[in-house]
Amino acid sequence: MKLLIFGKYGQLSEELQRAVPASWDVIALSSSECDVTDHKAVTQQIEFVRPDAVINCAAYTAVDRAEEERSKADAVNWLAVENMARVAARNDVTLIHISTDYVFDGTKHKPYNENDSTAPINYYGASKLRGEKAFRESGCRGVIIRVQWLYSPYGKNFMRTMLRIAEQQAEVRVVADQYGAPTAADDLAAMIVKILPEVVADRKLRGEIFHFASAGRATWSDFAEEIFRVAECGCRVIPITTAEYPTAAKRPANSLFDCSKICHRFGIQLPDWREAVKRNIKKL
Numbered sequence: 001m002k003l004l005i006f007g008k009y010g011q012l013s014e015e016l017q018r019a020v021p022a023s024w025d026v027i028a029l030s031s032s033e034c035d036v037t038d039h040k041a042v043t044q045q046i047e048f049v050r051p052d053a054v055i056n057c058a059a060y061t062a063v064d065r066a067e068e069e070r071s072k073a074d075a076v077n078w079l080a081v082e083n084m085a086r087v088a089a090r091n092d093v094t095l096i097h098i099s100t101d102y103v104f105d106g107t108k109h110k111p112y113n114e115n116d117s118t119a120p121i122n123y124y125g126a127s128k129l130r131g132e133k134a135f136r137e138s139g140c141r142g143v144i145i146r147v148q149w150l151y152s153p154y155g156k157n158f159m160r161t162m163l164r165i166a167e168q169q170a171e172v173r174v175v176a177d178q179y180g181a182p183t184a185a186d187d188l189a190a191m192i193v194k195i196l197p198e199v200v201a202d203r204k205l206r207g208e209i210f211h212f213a214s215a216g217r218a219t220w221s222d223f224a225e226e227i228f229r230v231a232e233c234g235c236r237v238i239p240i241t242t243a244e245y246p247t248a249a250k251r252p253a254n255s256l257f258d259c260s261k262i263c264h265r266f267g268i269q270l271p272d273w274r275e276a277v278k279r280n281i282k283k284l
């Protein structure tokens, strides 16, 4: 299997590069080696490398900043994906693209499935949704995997932020009325490696969407409490409402996914979110 990964140093990309079998040939390109907004460079890379699959780990993920930097968010999350998918389609290459729970408005009272209507409430979500649509319209082979509440021992994420705060403060106020499932990047990477041969082999999969998240549910304050419990930090979590923690971008109240489609289609077992927290804190 020959893989071309765009975005080399992100949370998912780092874990993917660790998770692939040694026998696979992997080329991962950082933003300085190949900026995905440079359509010509991306085209050249895909046509030069001729991979079995491209995995797009590049994304504009600064959710609050995206409200101001709309054209930057669009360039990476939408227009770069549109180009990548068109080039992949032309060259009969499989594309694995990652999207987000933020395509939903979070008002549903049950977990979201792949057929639920999208209605992003922030610009990041809107730009990611345009990327999904561009992929589907290209007719390109491959899948879109929506994920949520991603964290890892690397990069910028909630777990690392909480551990840093715990070193400096005795207590922290954390939102307790948004629901989701903390999902470790290593679990996401392991799942992608598992399904990849089947996705590459199945010529009928063209822009099909799958939801993936850990099993279980939590609020951000539950997640913080679990991090502090496992890491044996003395920091106390004070639960607050979303209204008490204003941010530039609105967040959906319900991010929970129904992941039965991916489980049935590929024989996946969802990882337990608390087990993943334990493992990832050990890795630090």
Ligand SMILES: NC(=O)c1ccc[n+]([C@@H]2O[C@H](COP(=O)([O-])OP(=O)(O)OC[C@H]3O[C@@H](n4cnc5c(N)ncnc54)[C@H](OP(=O)(O)O)[C@@H]3O)[C@@H](O)[C@H]2O)c1
Pocket: 006, 007, 008, 009, 010, 011, 012, 013, 030, 031, 032, 034, 035, 036, 037, 056, 057, 058, 059, 060, 061, 076, 098, 099, 100, 101, 128, 147, 148, 149, 150, 151, 155, 156
């Ligand atoms: N993090 C979450 O909670 C979350 C939730 C739902 C969905 N997702 C999705 O999951 C995927 C992986 O997220 P992640 O957390 O691994 O992201 P991340 O850690 O923020 O990494 C994003 C990567 O994209 C690269 N990148 C940004 N602009 C680029 C450009 N113009 N050209 C090439 N590379 C560029 C960055 O490289 P540089 O650092 O060099 O710029 C970085 O390596 C993304 O599609 C994201 O939208 C994430």
